Amino acid sequence: MKWITSLVELKTGTIISIDGKAVKSARDKINGGNTPYILSAFLSEIGISIGQAAVDKKSNEIKAIPDLLKILDIGGCCLTIDAMGTQETIARAIVKAEGHCVLKVKKNQPALMHDIKAFFDKNSTYDTTDFFDTGMEKNHGREEYREYYISYCTDCISDKKKWDTVKATGMVVVHKWIGDKQETTEHFYIMDTEMAVEMFVRAARSHWNIECGLHWRLDVIFNEDHSRNREGRSVANLSAVRKLVFNIVKMDSSFGRISFEKKLTRYRYNFENIENLIFCVIPRLDF
Numbered sequence: 001m002k003w004i005t006s007l008v009e010l011k012t013g014t015i016i017s018i019d020g021k022a023v024k025s026a027r028d029k030i031n032g033g034n035t036p037y038i039l040s041a042f043l044s045e046i047g048i049s050i051g052q053a054a055v056d057k058k059s060n061e062i063k064a065i066p067d068l069l070k071i072l073d074i075g076g077c078c079l080t081i082d083a084m085g086t087q088e089t090i091a092r093a094i095v096k097a098e099g100h101c102v103l104k105v106k107k108n109q110p111a112l113m114h115d116i117k118a119f120f121d122k123n124s125t126y127d128t129t130d131f132f133d134t135g136m137e138k139n140h141g142r143e144e145y146r147e148y149y150i151s152y153c154t155d156c157i158s159d160k161k162k163w164d165t166v167k168a169t170g171m172v173v174v175h176k177w178i179g180d181k182q183e184t185t186e187h188f189y190i191m192d193t194e195m196a197v198e199m200f201v202r203a204a205r206s207h208w209n210i211e212c213g214l215h216w217r218l219d220v221i222f223n224e225d226h227s228r229n230r231e232g233r234s235v236a237n238l239s240a241v242r243k244l245v246f247n248i249v250k251m252d253s254s255f256g257r258i259s260f261e262k263k264l265t266r267y268r269y270n271f272e273n274i275e276n277l278i279f280c281v282i283p284r285l286d287f
Contacts, residue, residue: 004048014045014076014077015202016042016074016079017206019210019211020064022035022036037055038236039064039065040243044210047213049243052240053065053067053068061085065085078199078203080103080203086106086108091166112163112190117171130197131148147173148172149170149173150170150191150195151168166190169189171188218243221261222246251281
């Protein structure tokens, strides 16, 4: 992790996404064990993994997030976490470490979600909020139109003492068309700083990069979900090795613009490409 982060000059506004992933086949069903989870930190705009923490089998991701924050330098960065990380203690820990956060609000925080939804139901106009829309987007056989709203008025939050770090709230309205069917969904967020709406858009959209850019590759390409190692720290250790390989391959530009899978194929069938990776590419890695 120290080597990877030393390659990256973190600048103000850099987005770090945090999310957990199960290793399903590592569950010890005979002994009634839980499914192991690994919490990962992903530098979304560059696309590399910068840290991980194993979730204790008797705990959950909420308690593992502070452990991950302790080993990351998040000063000046913007952290995105799904609703499971929307806890007042986690928000305070991020602010204390001089980072910023964009946290999704769902039904696990019902009072907070009610407050924010009620506010935007009454005030989603240009006079009370900043607004941004993506225009119509076509992707995988569906059309989407997204509206982003951000407000710096936090008077709507009833429990000010609990959510003392919140300086802005946000709403994303997604209009989706699949064939003749149309559906609209609303998503709500809290932020610890009065960020511009453009930054809110970047943070909200980039969070899914960890799912598509990292977790999907770990499962589909590295076959992590079918790993049956269970003893000791083998689950976490092998996950760290996979991510190290993922980072090295991702940063290897010696083949030009080709896919991740094609890079692995070229390593597999020509040992000279591995020699080039170890002795030429890695020593010169720089952003």
